[in-house]
Amino acid sequence: MIKRVMDVFVSGGVLLVLAAPLAVVIVILKLTGEHKAFYFQDRIGLDGKIIKVTKFATMLQNSPNLGTQDITLRNDPRVLPVGKFLRKTKLNEVPQFWDVLVGKLSLVGWRPLMPQGFADYSNEIQREIVEVKPGLTGLGSLFFRDEESIIAQAEIEGRDLRSCYRNDIMPYKGALELWYVDHHGLIVDIKILLATAIAVAFPRWIGFHSWFKGLPTPDSEIVRNQLGMSR
Secondary structure, three states: OHHHHHHHHHHHHHHHHOHHHHHHHHHHHHHOOOOOOEEEEEEEOHHHOEEEEEEEOOEOOOHHHOOOOOOOOOOOOOEOHHHHHHHHOOHHHOOHHHHHHOOOOEEEOOOOOOHHHHOOOOHHHHHHHOOOOOEEEOHHHHHOOOHHHHHHHHHHOOOOHHHHHHHHHHHHHHHHHHHHHHHOOHHHHHHHHHHHHHHHHOOOOOHHHHHOOOOOOOOOHHHHHHHOOOO
């Protein structure tokens, strides 16, 4: 109950405060790109049900069926010009406060993925994380907020990008989401919200690593290097 009250209070407040700049963004998107302001994307939600997540239209509408599909590259050609700015500043995530307000998401939880990406989790991870409502932010989002850098490094090394996503990124992201499912509570949620706010302002900051005790360590060398972690 406390979590839901916080979800409604915070998401409603954010949408109210940002109403004017969001209106400007909507007008700009309507006048540029594919002339669409919003994109409603299928994601896996609570109990494994499909939910529609609200996003600003930062990429070509048919992006999931083009190029690297659910894997977004750095300087991805599918990203629209205005979308580059929205994604860099994380303003592209703001419409999801509406999803929090109406109850599809929580402020904090495991990050919902498209069905194709969700299928890259092991059966155990899939089964356990859907018992908790997914969130606008979470440990997976925090640690992998610059996921494109890992993909970019894999590309430089000549590795298969889908293999890197499935075998390097997803096992550790899943382990973080499982840690949240086992340890979630008001204090953990507040820490994640605060860490997210700081990380948006200072993208290279990794001080939050020490805020959460007992976190798993990634087995993948490329993930450890890009996240600034050691074994």
